[in-house]
Amino acid sequence: MDKTLLLKAIADETRLKIVTLLLQHNYCVRALARKLEISEAAVSQHLKVLREAGLLVGEKKGYFMHYDVNRDVLHELASEIEALAEIEREACSPMQGGCQNKEAEKCHNQDKNKCSDEVKEFCHGHNHDNETHTGHCKCHHS
Incomplete structure (x- = not known):
């Protein structure tokens, strides 16, 4: 896990919204675009960044790719942030x-x-x- 890449990926407000939506339900690009009220092309670009960071996995359903959050990566990042918070001065x-x-x-x-x-x-x-x-x-x- 590349922490820097992952943190940069979720630092964007739209990408964080996408992650939040995908934690609640699997969505395809079109559904995400409707929910976020942005273009499908914009959603695709955001999904690319999140996939490259290792945060998303996709599953083909018919003609559409449905995305889900790789919760293991999210838990690993959370553990590392928790460990940072425990460092004593x-x-x-x-x-x-x-x-x-x-x-x-x-x-x-x-x-x-x-x-x-x-x-x-x-x-x-x-x-x-x-x-x-x-x-x-x-x-x-x-």
Whole structure:
């Protein structure tokens, strides 16, 4: 499964509507075009993108191809997104390494009043006016 290709395929609003419709019922191009109120040619182009991403399967019924969602691919993508959401944030500590050089420079700024708002939030937390900070840095309070 090519996650990037799959995510790009469902990022389009019309293609997402097509997937939603196909999850509810198998449709042919003509039926999808009527439901979405777009041309059959436009539906065909969207279906091509979804098929190339591995999200659709087709079954010939008479003269027409009826499409269905490959739910295994959808479940696999959902699992990977769920796994991303479970990644824990690690605290950056310049003393232990692990910070990118730009972050390490931010952390070593001795005067928090010279920091940009972004740096103040990174080193000193959301409420950077008080005397506490997050412990990500060796800043000395003025």
